[in-house]
Amino acid sequence: MAAMVFIRKTIENVETYMALTEADVEEEYRRAGKLHKYEPAKELDKRFARIIKKYPPPQGLFIPNLDRYLSSLDDDDDE
Incomplete structure (x- = not known):
């Protein structure tokens, strides 16, 4: 169930982002x-990281480079 929520929220977020100019x-x-702090090349990574923080993926759901996404938010916090 948690995996479905995570996946659904990720898809909703990407669809919302794609609709924005x-x-x-x-x-x-x-x-x-x-x-x-706005960097267009990193924006989708940051949005995905926010989803990961708000709706953590369950153990067993493999997400390649998970730390890379989360570090994109940490970089903003450092400034």
């Missing part, structure tokens, strides 16, 4: 006061 994403960052 770059200007929409920049506006999200601007409203949050983090426009200086």
Whole structure:
């Protein structure tokens, strides 16, 4: 069940992101006061990392490079 929730939330997040324009994403960052941290090349990784933190995948669900995704959020926290 947890795996299905994780997968569903991941798909919903990707669909939402795909519907946004770059200007929409920049506006999200601007409203949050983090426009200086916006990196288009890393945006999808960061969104996936937020899903991993909010809806942790169950043990046994293999996610390659899991630490890489989570470190993308840690990099923002360091600044």
